[in-house]
Amino acid sequence: MTLNLYIARRFVWLFVRIFMGVFAMMVMIDLIDELRSFEDPGITLGQAATLALMNVPATIYRVLPLILILAAIGLFLGMSRSSELVVVRAAGRSGLTFLLSPVVTALCIGAFAVSVLNPIVAATSKRYDILSAGYKRGGSILSLADGALWLRQSSPEGQTVIHAKRANPDGTELYEVTFLTLASDGTPATRIMAKGARLESGFWSIAEGKSWPLDAANPERSAVVLPDGTAIATDLTKDRIRDSFGTPSAVSFWDLPAYIAQLERAGFSARSHKVWLQMEFAQPLLLVAMVLIAAGFTMRHARTTTTSSMVLTALLCGIGAFFLRNLGQILGENAQVPVFLAAWTVPVAATMLALGLLLHLEDG
Numbered sequence: 001m002t003l004n005l006y007i008a009r010r011f012v013w014l015f016v017r018i019f020m021g022v023f024a025m026m027v028m029i030d031l032i033d034e035l036r037s038f039e040d041p042g043i044t045l046g047q048a049a050t051l052a053l054m055n056v057p058a059t060i061y062r063v064l065p066l067i068l069i070l071a072a073i074g075l076f077l078g079m080s081r082s083s084e085l086v087v088v089r090a091a092g093r094s095g096l097t098f099l100l101s102p103v104v105t106a107l108c109i110g111a112f113a114v115s116v117l118n119p120i121v122a123a124t125s126k127r128y129d130i131l132s133a134g135y136k137r138g139g140s141i142l143s144l145a146d147g148a149l150w151l152r153q154s155s156p157e158g159q160t161v162i163h164a165k166r167a168n169p170d171g172t173e174l175y176e177v178t179f180l181t182l183a184s185d186g187t188p189a190t191r192i193m194a195k196g197a198r199l200e201s202g203f204w205s206i207a208e209g210k211s212w213p214l215d216a217a218n219p220e221r222s223a224v225v226l227p228d229g230t231a232i233a234t235d236l237t238k239d240r241i242r243d244s245f246g247t248p249s250a251v252s253f254w255d256l257p258a259y260i261a262q263l264e265r266a267g268f269s270a271r272s273h274k275v276w277l278q279m280e281f282a283q284p285l286l287l288v289a290m291v292l293i294a295a296g297f298t299m300r301h302a303r304t305t306t307t308s309s310m311v312l313t314a315l316l317c318g319i320g321a322f323f324l325r326n327l328g329q330i331l332g333e334n335a336q337v338p339v340f341l342a343a344w345t346v347p348v349a350a351t352m353l354a355l356g357l358l359l360h361l362e363d364g
Contacts, residue, residue, distance in 0.1 A: 003088070004101040007075075011105050014078075015071040019060075022067055026056045047131075054128035057121045058249055064113055065325075068106060068287050069318035072294035073311055075102065080300060096358060099295055106291045110284025118253040118280060125250040149174065151241070153234045158182055158189070160232070164197075171241040172199040179204075179232055188214045192232065199238065203231040248276035256280075271339065275332040278343030279325075286325065286347040292354035293317050296361065321350040 030052040034043070043051075060067075079085050088098055149171070151162040159182045164174035179192040194209035209226035216222040251259045256277050263270040297314035298307075325346040332342025 003093075007098075007101040008105045010078075011071060011075050011102050012109075014074045015068060015109065018067050018070050018074070022063070023056060023060055026060055027052050030056050030059075051128060051131055054124045054131065057117075057124045058128075058247075061113070061117060061121045061249070063322075064283075065286050065290050065322050066318065068109065069290035069294050069315070072102060072106075072291045073298050073314055076295055076298040077307070077311065080298065085299065099292070099299075099358070102291045102295070103288050106287040107284050110287040113287075114253055114280050114283050122250055122252040122255075125247070129250070151236065153236050158184060160234075172238050173197070174204075177206075179206075183215075190214060191219075192226070194226070197232075199234070199236065199241075200231075202235075203233050206230050206232060248273045253277075253280050271335060272333040274339045275329055275342050278339055279329060282343050282347045285344075285351060286321070289321060289347055289350035289354055290318050292351060292358060293321065296354050296357040300361075321346055 027049075031048055034048040034051045034055075035045075076085075079088075085098070149162075149164045149167050151164075151171075153160050153162065161180045161182070162174070163178045163180070165176040167174050174197045175195070177194050177197045179190075179194075179197075180188055181190040181192075183189040191212045191214055192206070192209055193212075194206040196207045197204045198207075199205075206226060207228045209228075209230055210223055211226055212219045212223045248256070251273070256273060260270040260273045260277070263273065294314050297310045297317070300310070328337070328342045328346050331337045332339050337345075
């Protein structure tokens with residue numbers, strides 16, 4: 001038990017050091033990138049630093065498996081060079097038994113990342129979007145509530161708020177839709193209700209619509225039926241609507257199932273969010289695979305192996321598994337493979353292959 005705690009403590013300490021080093025490096029890189037991105041409107045150094053601190057957690061969360069494999073390589077290489085592995089084996093403990101502590105530690109790190117770091121990353125990502133939109137004098141144009149869709153658009157007539165009960169997967173066709181146009185002072189000016197609306201180039205084409213001038217003395221008596229094909233000017237495009245959904249990583253792991261249900265009730269495709277949710281469930285197993293990959297190539301005595309080539313091979317295998325996992329995510333989001341296979345194939349395969357290598361090398 002004492003040996004397991006010693007190994008776990010050493011592993012966690014290495015992981016924290018590498019994590020903080022990578023975090024600091026990425027903050028400096030992102031700081032420069034933010035200053036360059038906002039060169040035209042201009043932001044202060046403090047504002048750029050705040051944006052960098054809000055943006056980096058999402059990036060570093062994605063490369064967490066690579067950080068962990070670096071920590072695992074450092075652990076096994078350090079214990080090999082200090083001959084601690086030789087002492088452990090001489091005490092009667094096999095290599096597979098020795099790996100129990102790093103594997104359990106990796107599982108705990110994965111569970112902590114999914115349950116605690118993921119919500120933090122989601123919060124910082126949202127904060128980054130808000131701050132970035134504020135500096136660019138823009139903002140999100142879409143939100144979901146109770147399974148309904150809300151949009152905000154600009155037109156020569158002013159701001160318009162759009163509410164629809166349902167929509168097609170890309171948000172270009174709305175059903176049971178209401179357009180509420182606001183006057184320059186922010187008061188409602190016109191309400192248009194329609195059975196459907198289709199987004200064209202620069203306007204919405206409505207079907208079975210009716211308009212109420214809210215500034216009239218009796219809006220109901222002044223209401224007029226609009227012919228099919230009536231155009232309502234808009235600055236929205238298909239790409240703007242799609243981009244307004246944000247990335248799945250911007251939604252907390254604990255809120256993701258409810259968000260997926262909201263998307264589907266509103267008529268949108270939630271496939272990318274389902275893939276991300278399954279990938280989060282598979283995250284601890286992927287971290288275990290990284291530990292086993294590192295152990296398969298570096299858990300040997302430093303004098304009897306070519307250390308540099310083994311470290312390089314372990315890194316390449318870990319990076320390969322990482323990119324294959326990202327490829328699986330892309331295939332899953334594009335409906336090329338089932339959601340479950342897209343998220344779980346690489347972690348399971350990497351774990352089994354690394355374990356097979358260890359069983360081949362260790363005498364058990």
